[in-house]
Every structure is written in C-alpha cells, then in structure tokens.
Amino acid sequence: MKRHVASLLAQALEAMREAGELPADLELPEVQVERARDRAHGDYAANTAMVLAKTARQKPRDLAETIRSRLPASPSIADVEIAGPGFLNFTLTAEARRESVRLALHQGADYGRSDVGAGHRVHIEFVSANPPGPLHVGHGRGAAFGDALASVLEAAGYQVHREYYVNDAGRQMDILATSLWLRYLEAAGETVPFPAKGYQGAYIVTHAGELLEADGRAHVRTAAELAAGLPAEDDDPEGYLDALVARARELLGETAYRRVLDFALEAILGDIRADLDAFGVRYHRYFSERELVEQGRIEQALERLDAAGYTYLADGALWFQASAFGDDKDRVLRRDNGLTTYFAADVAYHLDKIERGFDTLVNVWGADHHGYVPRVQAALKALGVDAERLDVRLVQFAILYRGGEKLPMSTRSGEFVTLRELRDEVGKDAARFFYVMRRSEQHMDFDLDLAKSESADNPVYYCQYAHARICSVFRQLEERGLACRAGVDEAALDRLDTEHEAIVLDLLGRYPEVIESAALSREPHQVAQYLRELAAAFHTYYNAVPFIIDDEPLRDARLTLVRATRQVLANGLELLGVDAPQSM
C-alpha cells in the first residue's frame, strides 16, 4: 500500500512535468512516503511538496495543491489533504484498510513476505566463535541478531545463506589437541602436569574421557616420556606450551596426533552446534578454515593480491598495501617465519564467498573487532570487488545484571556466563527476544531478573501472551458450542467500526512494511518493537470490546480480525526465533 501511494505520487510528478508545471530538466526526487505518526493525519504522509519547493521555486503548499490535482484516482484512497507546512496526507478507504485482514488470513505464514530482495544472494556469517571455548553470552547477541536478520532478509525475498566460520587452523588447535590429550592421560591414570596456558575447561576433561572410551589406551604415553627435556614452565609459559605441543606430536606421530586433534575439534564443535541448535539457530554450513589452508586457497588469494600489485616484501615478511585503500597501515600477510596470518586467511575466505556467487556479504561481528573492518574492505577493493558489497554489522556487548548487580564478563577462566547457562536461567525465548529488542549498535543492559519474570513487565511474555490469549478465545468459543462461521471473504468486516479496531487494522497493514524496512536497513529490532506495539493494541482491544457476543455477524467480524492478529504475531515471533505458544 505504501508503494502504491508512492507510485501515485510519482505519476503525479511526471504528469506535472509534462504539463509544464515543473521544469522539464528538473530532477525528480525519490518520493518519500511515511506512515502518518498521528492518526489525525490520515494513513500515509508525503513530504514531496516541501522537498520540491526549493528547486521548483514554488511555495510548498501551492505545489502540494498542484500535486494533489494531478494524482491519478485510486480505489484505495478516500481523501488527500494538505496540512501543516505542505504535507500531503492520504487517507485510505475503509475497504483498503480492511484488506490486511484478508491478506493475512489468505497468505497465512507468508503474510509479510515480499520480493524486494528477489534476485539477491546474501551470505551472512555470524557467531564464528573460536572453537576452543564454549559459547558465552557475548556470542549470544550475535547469534540472536544474525539469525533474526537472516530470517528477516529471507522474508523480504533475499536468498540467504547462513554460515559459521570455524577457526580450526593454527596454534590454538594444537593447544586444544594437546590439552585434551593431557586430560586423556590423566583419565588413563597418568599423573601429568597441566599447563597454566592450556585450555582449562571442564568440557575438555569430559571429551578426554570420551576419547579414552573410543580409542582405549592407544594414545597413552608415560609421564616420564612426556616430561623428558621440557623447559621449565615458569620462565616462559607460552614457550613451554609450544614445547608440549611439539612433544605430543613427536610421541603420538602424525596420524595419531591428527586423530586426537580431529576428535577434539569434532567434540567441541558438537557442543557449539548443540548450543546453537537449542538456541534455535541453524546454519547451512560450518566453513572450515583448515580446508581453506589445505586446498591452497590462501596461497591463491595471496597470488591474486600480488598479481594486482598490492603486496611487497619488507623485514622478511609479505605485506598487503592496505593503506592504499583507506586502512591506517599496511598489513602482514605472511610472517617472517613463513606462516600466513589470520588476516591472510580472512582475505581468502572473503574472496571465496564472492567467488561462490554471493552478491552481498553480511558479517556480524562483535564490536571489539571494529578495527578490523577497514583492512578486510581494503583487501576486497584491491581484488577489484566493490567494498559496498560487504556489510559488517557490529554488535555491541550486552552487560548482564542480576539483582541489580553487574555480572563479571572477563573471558579469563570461568569468569563468563555461558550461553547455555543463560538459556537455562531465562529460557530461549526471553534470551532471543531481549537480544534483538535493541539496535545492535546500542550498548545494552540485559536484566536477567526481568527476562525470567513471568509478568507483564517482561516484553517477551507480553507478546506471547497476546498470542496465547487469542488461542484461548477460540478455545472458549468452542467450549460454548460456537464457531466463527463466516470465512474471511464473507465476514462482515465493515462492522469493525470502533477506534480499537481501526488501530489493530492499521497495525496489521503495517506489518509487511515493517519487514521490508527491517530488511533494507538490516535492523531486526524493528520487528520486535512492532510486535510489542501490536500486542499492546490487541490487549487494549481485548479489554475494551467483547468478542464472544450474540450478534453473530459482528462476532464473526471481530473473531476474524483477532485471528488475523494471531497470524501476524506468530509470523513476527517466528522471524525472531521466539515461540508463539497456544497457552502459557
């Protein structure tokens, strides 16, 4: 409907130009149509006349008058008024306003979907947490945001691919494998010292036990073999760790070592996958960095940069001329020890995404990675890719509060709340809704007590309750031996004439616009805000007007409206990964 109004305006402007009421060479502005903020201003408002006033050298209100006279007739528009400094206020016909009910019920779960993104293939990468640790609440917001955004984009017609980038190459994997192996030795009865810089988590111990169960004592070596000739840990903990890794490799041999490493990675990834699954997040693919390395993709990427002429050697390292593309300084691709950097892998990864045919790349990153954005964009530019195609959404951290106290959030051992703990405490629905309620750029306070309270204060329950309440109305109807007899097309929707009904109708009609806007601006929080508004309008309506009444045509009309409301609530909650319960 919004687009319909915009198209009417565009036609009017064209007609004016042809009639000589506007200079022929005048560049027509993009027509902006908004939902009127105040219901007294009709349904839609356009500021076209004011925007044009200056270049057309006419008074806004006069111009508005001309535009109005040139507007083509539309069966959906009842009235167009000129108000304020020169707004054109459009009022829909009652019939057009009721259309959303029919659409919502005919289209069902598809109501709100559009084709604005049709033809676009979007790659969205989110969470991508390092495997060695469990997911914590810092990743939760990225998970909730990324998944909701992906769903919103899908609803807007984009073809969306969800991906998790697994950093399964490099030193941290060796540390993981070695940590797990040491715990395995402990489980096998050996007394071995555990390095301070190893991965301390209890989950490593658990998986070590599983390895012992799966492979038996095949990988057992004695404590004496292990310790022989190792440097002292105190002097250089990191060096000690590297020596331990080397020793593990040496004692196990490449095949067994690889077995332990793969086992550790599989186990940890299994935990992550299970966590995300329980959080309602599914991926199309977990993309392995190691594969990138093993398939020579990193070397290829470096060659591409080299061929483009943006690399050079200095201080024994290979550098990328990032500063030529807006980054602060140049970046190392290959260290003087011959190993490629994480950045090199990321260049290869992004190049791979582009080569897979995605026209848009969305990266959801923690805000602490913001300094990393310019260099990745620089790399894309150097490779001849329009940097606009990469959209990095930075998600700020949420600060957790319990009992009015800030929870410690240090990543150091044990001092963080895991995503699993959060889910156990407040539930999947509350966690996901809270995370996407706010703009991602906004620092947010996450009040655990509020999130788990089963009260009106809790916005999640508020929205879910609206849905459950509608289900309850229909159960009640059935208990009384009644039914909503009229179909959508037969219902006497013209009987819906209260102000409360007008507000609900207005909101139902806005839903597709909200999805479109949320998709275009990549802001899923708009959906959460909308749902709370719709729930509020429904609760108000519910309290003010009885549905199950004797007047059958009116009853059916109201029940039809309420049923459409339920559909839209369910659709919106679905996008956010929040359940829409029948009862609570």
Add this chain to the structure above:
RNA sequence: CCGCCCGUAGCUCAGCCGGAUAGAGCGUCGGCCUCCGGAGCCGAAGGUCGCAGGUUCGAAUCCUGCCGGGCGGGCCA
C-alpha cells in the same frame, strides 16, 4: 595520542537517509475482574534530546568542536 560506537523521562530504550505536539516499557501515584486468561487494561505526573556553535523554511536527526561512557589501535586469534 589516533580511530569507531554510544549519550533522548528517575531506570532501560525506540525515534536518527532532516519534517507536524519527541514516544514506549519499567518505576511512582490513582483507578478497573458477577464479564472471552488480571501474565491484562485505563488515567496522571515525569524532557535544556550531553554541552556549544553551524547548515536549513525546518535539527533529537546533518556538519564542526568540546564533555562523558564503551571498545579498538600486534609479524595474536
């Protein structure tokens, strides 16, 4: 020192590609169940939109400079 994000009601936040009287929830105060679920509803009080300039017919919104908070600035990942 440099860069990015944020600053809106007592609190948590919408509104930010310039538009009409700056909104919501919580909290506070006062009301509403013989009635479809009170996990709800109605009403009231509450604002120099961090500060100061600038652009504009018009600024919470755009620009500049300050102030305050957060986060970054490795041949770590």
